[in-house]
Amino acid sequence: MDDKGYRKVLKEIVQGFSPYFLGEKKHYIKHQSINDIVDFDDVYQVYYEKAQSKGLPTEAEIFENLEKEGMWSKQDDAEIEQQEFYVESLNKNKKNVYLKSAIEQMNKQIKEAEEKLDDLKSKKRNLSSNCCETYALNRANDFYMFNSFFKDPELKVPLYTQEEFEYVTTKEVSKLVKIYNEFHDRFKESSIKHLVIQDFYKIYYSFSESSRDFFGKPILALTNFQLSLILYTRIFKNIFEQHSDIPDKTKQDPDALLDYANSSEKRDEAKQKLAENTTGGSSIMGATKEDLEDLGVASSGGKSLHEAAKAKGGSLSMKDLIDLQGP
Numbered sequence: 001m002d003d004k005g006y007r008k009v010l011k012e013i014v015q016g017f018s019p020y021f022l023g024e025k026k027h028y029i030k031h032q033s034i035n036d037i038v039d040f041d042d043v044y045q046v047y048y049e050k051a052q053s054k055g056l057p058t059e060a061e062i063f064e065n066l067e068k069e070g071m072w073s074k075q076d077d078a079e080i081e082q083q084e085f086y087v088e089s090l091n092k093n094k095k096n097v098y099l100k101s102a103i104e105q106m107n108k109q110i111k112e113a114e115e116k117l118d119d120l121k122s123k124k125r126n127l128s129s130n131c132c133e134t135y136a137l138n139r140a141n142d143f144y145m146f147n148s149f150f151k152d153p154e155l156k157v158p159l160y161t162q163e164e165f166e167y168v169t170t171k172e173v174s175k176l177v178k179i180y181n182e183f184h185d186r187f188k189e190s191s192i193k194h195l196v197i198q199d200f201y202k203i204y205y206s207f208s209e210s211s212r213d214f215f216g217k218p219i220l221a222l223t224n225f226q227l228s229l230i231l232y233t234r235i236f237k238n239i240f241e242q243h244s245d246i247p248d249k250t251k252q253d254p255d256a257l258l259d260y261a262n263s264s265e266k267r268d269e270a271k272q273k274l275a276e277n278t279t280g281g282s283s284i285m286g287a288t289k290e291d292l293e294d295l296g297v298a299s300s301g302g303k304s305l306h307e308a309a310k311a312k313g314g315s316l317s318m319k320d321l322i323d324l325q326g327p
Contacts, residue, residue: 006195009186013225014215017155018186020179027159028150029183031223036144043143048136059131066127080124083117094259098266099291103259145180187225193254196232205240208233 001009012018018029052058057065066072090113094106128134149159160168195201207213214230215222222230236254239261240246250256260267 001191001194003198003200006191006198007200009191009195010201010229013187013192013223013229015153016223016226017150017153018183019153020183022159022175022179028153028155029180030148030150030155031187031225032144032148033223034220036147037224039147040140040144044136044140047139048132051132051135056130056132056135059128059133062128062131072124072127076120076124080117080120083113083120087113087117095262096266098263098270099288101288101291103263107255107259145176148180149176189228190254192225192228193232193236196229196236197251197254197257202240205233205237208237 013031016031018031019026020029021027063072067074087110090106090110094103094110097103097106125134146160146165147158151157151159204214208230211217211219211222211230214233215226219227232254236257239257243261243264246257246260250260
């Protein structure tokens, strides 16, 4: 997304709604809030009980039968739990890593582990697609989507009444689903994080400590997107204030910024060792040129860090690094 796109996203988050066209007519999608989530849960419960009263099996009942038929087992559930624990452990361990290349490698492992976990969960969901929980979730999602569309920017006139919605054609519903999915994709978490670090947006950082200063509303009156915006504004404001030596490339990547902040304590310890250790007894194994520059170790004497490391067999000791910095 370019600068113009992020400005449009910001405008719509502040407004609390997004305009869209259905044919040639302009309509509006409401940005949901905590009250809408409560409604979602209530509707889910109503449809769950309705499905149960009609004899639809619960997820637990389905898997009880699948286990009897040998199509699912407690070992399959244990595999999901183990994979969840593995993903959680990787994320925790990443906080102890400070080399940029090592963090990138851990991010790759986390992504692969999360994809495997998603596959395992998807397999389980597919086996229980015809249960009370799935029926209730689908109907609650329909309710949530249906109550997001309005004819007016004041969000007072719904696109359809409840009665009208019952007679909407499948083709029309498909259009609404496509519009709604595209709308949500524009406001996904990664988009909001990228918006917050745009240069044009940073002027708002100083107002982010109070939701009334920022949006003119109390926290509980904010939409979900507004909550995400003010949360990430505070997070990245603090990162930029607390770290004056952030590499330029990192400043352009919100996830890299978060990794940089999370590993700051370990990185500071490494810098301290570089400043104090002159015995040559330690080395930074596996450190790349970019890693060393990230630690503030500059090349000198016309010799690059890469060349110096290559001459030393691939890694530099603490003493080597101190020598490279010069007197």
